[in-house]
Amino acid sequence: MTENDPSTPDGNEVPKESQPAQEDATTPPRGTSFSGEQQEPAPSPWSAQAQQHQAYAWTSPSHQQQHAQGQPYGTAAFTAQQPAAIPQQRRGSGKLVAGVAVLALLVGGGAGAAGGYFASQNSGGGSYNALNQPVPSQQTSHAPAGSVESVAQRVSPSVVELVVAGQQEQGEGSGFVLSTDGYILTNNHVVQVAANGGSIQAVFADGTKADASIVGRDPTTDIAVVKVNGVKNLSPVTLGNSDATKVGESVVAFGSPFELTGTVTSGIVSALHRPVRAGGSSGDQTTVMSAIQTDAAINPGNSGGPLVNLSGQVIGIDSAIYSPQSSGGFGGQSEATNAGIGFAIPINQARRTAQEIISTGKATQTYIGATVSDARSGGAQIVQVQQGSPADKAGLKAGDVVTKIDNLVINDADGLIAAVRTRAPNDKVTFTLSDNRTLQVTLGGQPVQVN
CATH class of the missing domain: 2.40.10.10 (Trypsin-like serine proteases)
Incomplete structure (x- = not known):
């Protein structure tokens, strides 16, 4: 893969299903056709079939079709099962489970009756009914500082x-x-x-x-x-410092998953500097991000929402999720599930790009000017170096294997690309090579070409 041309195919292909799952997030297909033709339901954006597509938390087309028909949220419809279609062993198991449920219900009812009897005997004939108690006065105290409630407010x-x-x-x-x-x-x-x-x-x-x-x-x-334009009383966020974020830190995710506006979920920072590849199909340009990983629930529609620390500061942008295939969908379709693995773009990187866009309408991509691939022994192998590029000026040669950028371990080509793009043009970084040599590289910058 060419580090400064993410659309160039290389050895960094999406792993096949037979290989262990990577941290790559998968991308649901975006949007539905405006035509009136009936279309086949799209496979789940997080299913194994979609592993080769884009990796964004986006509202699924099937959901949009339901919404257009007046059913914004799918309702489970259960039909009568035919005994002949149910394996004998499963049918027997179902009877056993039902029997256990009835037993539990009967035992619970008996215990409740006995408990009520004893309470009546011990209270001298009086009784307590929660329904007869007055409604508590409305709470006027502010949410505790540093709580999810205060961050949400x-x-x-x-x-x-x-x-x-x-x-x-x-x-x-x-x-x-x-x-x-x-x-x-x-x-x-x-x-x-x-x-x-x-x-x-x-x-x-x-x-x-x-x-x-x-x-x-x-x-x-x-x-x-x-x-x-023309909207008054807007309330800007407070931006934090994603470089100061720690693994285990509590975070809160905001957004509109499945058009559920104003949804708030919470979790922790699960990992930092996670290389995540997204996009690269249907003519889109590839995104490789050095992401913040979180277990806060992120679902289709959360994309673009803020990931916030308990000080109320934005530390990332909710961008992608990883979800394994689920066979629980109706009609034989696989179903997207939240596996507690979400990814956010660090706000320090986003801040720099946003400032450039607001000032000039364009963004600048940080690059070194070399083609890279995964090294068999780990790290990113330099395949080709462009003449006069930052990599060339630093002394990088074809065959060199980069194992660290500053103190960050580089495990593969995506790790190198993500680490470079996280930094700004003209930053000076130290590359550690597999033979323990070190090189100082001054990162370059080039305008991003938008498709």
């Missing part, structure tokens, strides 16, 4: 649902307010379908709706900025 007014439509696709995602004059930060994959003549509607926490336009986007880091 502080950040929720800044979170935005983005409803996006293109010529043949539609979908929804999330974003959050950066400034009082209407700049909103989100993921590129949330808004890219509207890049060529589409529309974006921003829905704020108080129900206010406004049209939004794309200011700029960067597919290589999956970051985009949109802007609304």
Whole structure:
């Protein structure tokens, strides 16, 4: 793979199903057709069939079709089972489970009756009924500082649902307010379908709706900025320092999963510097991010929402999830499940890109100017070096294997690419090679070409 040309195919192919699962997130297909033709249901975006597609938490087309028909959320419909279709052993097992349930119900009822009898005897004939007690007065105290409740109260007014439509696709995602004059930060994959003549509607926490336009986007880091005009009383977020984030730290995720606006979930930081590959199909440009991994629930529609620490500071942008295949879907379809493995773009990287987009309308990609591949012994092997590039000036040669950037261990090519893109152009970093040599590299910068 070419480090500065992410769309170039290389040895970094998505692992086949027979191989152990990687940290790569999988991407649901984005949007549904506006045509009236009946379409076959798309496979689950997180199923093994979709492992070769994009990796974003996006509203699934099947959900959008249900919503269009007046059924925004699927309802399980159970039909009478035919005895002949049920294996004999399973049918017997079902009877056993049912019998256990009845037994538990009978025992519980008996115990309840006995308990009520004894209570009546011991109270001298009186009884207590919770339904007769007065309703407690409304709590007026503020949420404890540092609690999920206080973070939700502080950040929720800044979170935005983005409803996006293109010529043949539609979908929804999330974003959050950066400034009082209407700049909103989100993921590129949330808004890219509207890049060529589409529309974006921003829905704020108080129900206010406004049209939004794309200011700029960067597919290589999956970051985009949109802007609304004429909306008053916007509440910008407070940005934190993702470099200070620690594994085990409590975090809160915000967004609109499955169009459930204003959803708040919590968890911890599970890992840092996790190389995650996303995109790269259907003409999209590949995103390789050095992600924050979290077990806070992130689902389709959360993309672009903020990941926040308990100080109320944004430390990342919810961007992707990994979910194994589930066979529990109706109609024989696999079903996306939340496996507690979500990924967020570190806010320090997003801040730099957003500032460039707001200032110039474009983003700059950090690069070294070398083609890299996975090394058999671990690390990233330099395959080819462009003449005059930062890698060439630093003395990197074809065949060198990079095992560290500064103190960060590099396990493969994606790890190297993600680590480089996380840094800014003109940063000086130290490459450690497999033969224990070290080289200082001054990182370069080049304009991002947007498809």
